Amino acid sequence: MITMNDIIREGNPTLREVAKEVPMPPTDEEKKLGEEMLEFLKNSQDPVKAEELQLRGGVGLAAPQLDISKRLIAVHVPSSDPEDDTPVLSTVMFNPKILSHSVQDACLGEGEGCLSVDREVPGYVVRHARVTVSYYDEAGVKHKRRLKNYEAIVVQHEIDHLNGVMFYDHINEENPFALKEGVLVIE
Ligand SMILES: O=CN(O)CCNC(=O)c1cccc(Cl)c1Cl
Numbered sequence: 232m233i234t235m236n237d238i239i240r241e242g243n244p245t246l247r248e249v250a251k252e253v254p255m256p257p258t259d260e261e262k263k264l265g266e267e268m269l270e271f272l273k274n275s276q277d278p279v280k281a282e283e284l285q286l287r288g289g290v291g292l293a294a295p296q297l298d299i300s301k302r303l304i305a306v307h308v309p310s311s312d313p314e315d316d317t318p319v320l321s322t323v324m325f326n327p328k329i330l331s332h333s334v335q336d337a338c339l340g341e342g343e344g345c346l347s348v349d350r351e352v353p354g355y356v357v358r359h360a361r362v363t364v365s366y367y368d369e370a371g372v373k374h375k376r377r378l379k380n381y382e383a384i385v386v387q388h389e390i391d392h393l394n395g396v397m398f399y400d401h402i403n404e405e406n407p408f409a410l411k412e413g414v415l416v417i418e
C-alpha cells in the first residue's frame with residue numbers, strides 16, 4: 232500500500248525529468264501500480280484512513296512522485312456536492328495527452344498544493360479552462376475525454392508531473408495573484 236514515505240519531495244531530480252511512455256498494454260506490475268495509486272487517493276480522502284495512515288489529502292497522483300519515471304497518473308476527484316458520493320472523475324490514465332484546449336484559462340481560487348512540496352506556495356496557478364485528453368486504460372484501450380472545471384485543473388497538474396513541471400512554475404513571481412482579463416477563477 233502506498234503511504235507518504237513512498238512520495239518523493241522537492242530536490243529529488245526525478246520530479247524534474249520527462250517521464251517515459253508506458254508500452255501498451257501495461258504489464259501486470261504497471262496495472263497494479265495504477266490501482267495502488269488510485270487506492271492511495273481514496274484512502275487520503277477518507278478521514279479515518281487518512282488519520283490512521285497519516286496521509287495528506289490528494290485528488291491526483293503521478294508515478295514520478297513515487298520515483299517511477301513513467302507516464303502514468305491516477306485521479307480521484309470527488310463531487311463538490313457533499314450529498315453526492317459519486318466522484319466526478321476516478322481513473323488511472325496511461326500516457327495521458329492533451330489533444331486540444333480552450334483559449335480561455337482558469338485557476339483555482341484557493342491555489343494548488345502538491346504532496347511532493349512540503350510548504351505552502353500561495354498564488355494563482357493559471358491553466359487551460361477546458362482540455363480534451365486522450366489516454367489508455369489498464370486494458371490498453373484508448374479513451375478520449377473532454378474535461379472542464381476542477382477535474383481539468385487536476386489532470387493538468389498530474390500531466391505536468393510527467394513533464395517535470397511543478398505547480399508553482401506557473402505562478403507569477405512579481406504578483407502571485409495577478410490575473411489577466413478573462414481567466415476563470417474556480418472556487
Ligand atoms: O500531484 C498530485 N498531488 O501532488 C497530490 C496533492 N495535490 C492535490 O491533490 C491538489 C491540490 C490542489 C489542486 C490540485 Cl490541481 C491538486 Cl492535484
Ligand code: NI
Pocket residue numbers: 344345346347388392
Ligand atoms: Ni503534485
